[in-house]
Amino acid sequence: MKIFYILSFIVTLCKAQINMAFCDDYIEYDVNYFGKFISNAKLSNNTDAILAEKRVLIIDDNLNVLSSLPIPKTQTHNCEWIFKQSSDTFFVGCQKNGESPYLIAYKNINQTHYQQFGDIVYFPNLNETVIKVTGILNTLFTIQSKKVTLFTLVISVADWSIKTTQNVLDKNYFARTAEINITDITLAPYISDNLQQYKLIVVEYSLGAFWVDTVVKNNILSPFRNGLIDLKKYFASTRYYSSAVIHSTTYNVSQIVFTLFYNGNYDLSIKAVYVSTSTTNVMDNYLFSSNGWSSWNKPILFGNLQGILRRNTLKQSIFNVYNIQIPVANAQYESNLTATVYDPVDTFTSPPQDFAIYYFNTGYRVVHSIENNKLQSCDLYNYKLQME
Ligand SMILES: *[C@@H]1O[C@H](CO)[C@@H](O)[C@H](O)[C@H]1NC(C)=O
Ligand SMILES: *[C@@H]1O[C@H](CO)[C@@H](O)[C@H](O)[C@H]1NC(C)=O
Ligand SMILES: *[C@@H]1O[C@H](CO)[C@@H](O)[C@H](O)[C@H]1NC(C)=O
Ligand SMILES: *[C@@H]1O[C@H](CO)[C@@H](O)[C@H](O)[C@H]1NC(C)=O
Numbered sequence: 325m326k327i328f329y330i331l332s333f334i335v336t337l338c339k340a341q342i343n344m345a346f347c348d349d350y351i352e353y354d355v356n357y358f359g360k361f362i363s364n365a366k367l368s369n370n371t372d373a374i375l376a377e378k379r380v381l382i383i384d385d386n387l388n389v390l391s392s393l394p395i396p397k398t399q400t401h402n403c404e405w406i407f408k409q410s411s412d413t414f415f416v417g418c419q420k421n422g423e424s425p426y427l428i429a430y431k432n433i434n435q436t437h438y439q440q441f442g443d444i445v446y447f448p449n450l451n452e453t454v455i456k457v458t459g460i461l462n463t464l465f466t467i468q469s470k471k472v473t474l475f476t477l478v479i480s481v482a483d484w485s486i487k488t489t490q491n492v493l494d495k496n497y498f499a500r501t502a503e504i505n506i507t508d509i510t511l512a513p514y515i516s517d518n519l520q521q522y523k524l525i526v527v528e529y530s531l532g533a534f535w536v537d538t539v540v541k542n543n544i545l546s547p548f549r550n551g552l553i554d555l556k557k558y559f560a561s562t563r564y565y566s567s568a569v570i571h572s573t574t575y576n577v578s579q580i581v582f583t584l585f586y587n588g589n590y591d592l593s594i595k596a597v598y599v600s601t602s603t604t605n606v607m608d609n610y611l612f613s614s615n616g617w618s619s620w621n622k623p624i625l626f627g628n629l630q631g632i633l634r635r636n637t638l639k640q641s642i643f644n645v646y647n648i649q650i651p652v653a654n655a656q657y658e659s660n661l662t663a664t665v666y667d668p669v670d671t672f673t674s675p676p677q678d679f680a681i682y683y684f685n686t687g688y689r690v691v692h693s694i695e696n697n698k699l700q701s702c703d704l705y706n707y708k709l710q711m712e
């Protein structure tokens with residue numbers, strides 16, 4: 325099996341060399357100063373934040389370092405999460421195994437520089453392991469296998485803090501009798517009755533996902549109805565769901581891509597129609613073929629393009645980009661009984677790395693990491709060729 329992987333990886337690498345002509349030379353960043361790259365957040369159309377072990381880098385779309393920031397943490401804390409909260413602020417989330425997670429806020433000084441804002445702040449009354457922390461507007465989420473907890477971010481001119489809320493999305497909230505196993509969440513905005521709302525998709529390991537409608541009041545998300553996207557019932561063979569991304573959504577229909585823990589089944593795109601809180605209809609329409617490596621971390625999208633990162637057990641990675649005309653959520657169309665399988669249109673590979681950076685930039689370009697501390701910007705050459 326391993327030999328097959330290594331062989332297929334060499335073949336992939338050779339194939340990728342054809343693409344390399346359409347990549348800029350990679351840039352290597354000082355691993356002693358920055359540490360290994362972990363994750364990233366888009367700050368604007370032409371600036372990105374790269375969270376590394378020791379510092380946060382602010383880079384432009386040519387991968388130049390505009391500035392970098394220290395991360396207040398002890399040797400035993402890992403900072404693995406980064407998210408943009410507003411046009412001028414982003415957060416980094418850290419945790420020591422099994423203990424209180426906390427956030428660090430960074431606010432911009434000008435277009436190229438940020439500085440830490442306020443102190444580090446712990447999530448109140450939470451001394452447990454989290455899978456991830458994230459946030460949108462003034463709502464923060466901690467994701468654990470048994471629950472998603474919503475907190476409120478309170479920001480003043482000089483300081484900020486985290487407040488608890490009544491909103492805990494657990495098995496009781498979703499009216500389940502058996503324990504649930506949450507793997508990730510994703511959100512997308514929509515307007516209903518002239519109100520700004522967000523569809524929250526809570527991915528569940530074997531069921532598929534729960535959906536939660538939330539309404540925005542005073543910049544805070546407030547859940548008001550929920551239901552189940554029962555993919556376990558829909559598909560005959562067993563699938564294990566890992567993460568998701570919403571391509572588009574309205575109040576009653578969403579077009580969602582799910583990535584799976586690989587067990588021979590492909591990642592998939594579905595249409596979910598929310599008939600009522602007790603009935604959600606599912607239609608599958610597309611499957612994403614792969615080389616057999618498990619999809620890893622979050623799927624990302626750019627317009628119609630779907631990006632999925634995959635890794636093997638040796639931590640070699642392959643970033644697949646698919647060109648699929650996924651219809652908008654409320655479009656009327658027949659879904660086929662046998663879903664169409666799509667092959668990636670562009671593919672980018674890396675030798676072993678502990679984490680992986682991958683994001684789309686304007687002009688149909690991809691930035692991906694190679695071996696922990698190198699970044700490369702590439703053209704989506706085959707995509708552009710197809711679209712000509
Ligand atoms: C950022 O890019 C998007 C998509 O290309 C565009 O619609 C938007 O206007 C851009 N925003 C700015 C501030 O340039
Ligand atoms: C942005 O702020 C930094 C830090 O204060 C400063 O060194 C830099 O010159 C500023 N850049 C611009 C374009 O103002
Ligand atoms: C969290 O729990 C651990 C034991 O599980 C304990 O040692 C530690 O002091 C607790 N931390 C806080 C901030 O309460
Ligand atoms: C829960 O999900 C994790 C993946 O996040 C998986 O490894 C584990 O086996 C699941 N546990 C159960 C009891 O299904």
Ligand SMILES: *[C@@H]1O[C@H](CO)[C@@H](O)[C@H](O)[C@H]1NC(C)=O
Pocket residue numbers: 576577597
């Ligand atoms: C979704 O809701 C809109 C407005 O309430 C309605 O017109 C439309 O038929 C609904 N779509 C579906 C698929 O139920």
Ligand SMILES: *[C@@H]1O[C@H](CO)[C@@H](O)[C@H](O)[C@H]1NC(C)=O
Pocket residue numbers: 609610657658659660663664
């Ligand atoms: C259904 O199949 C037809 C013919 O193969 C294809 O043109 C169409 O795009 C498919 N629709 C979906 C939703 O997959």
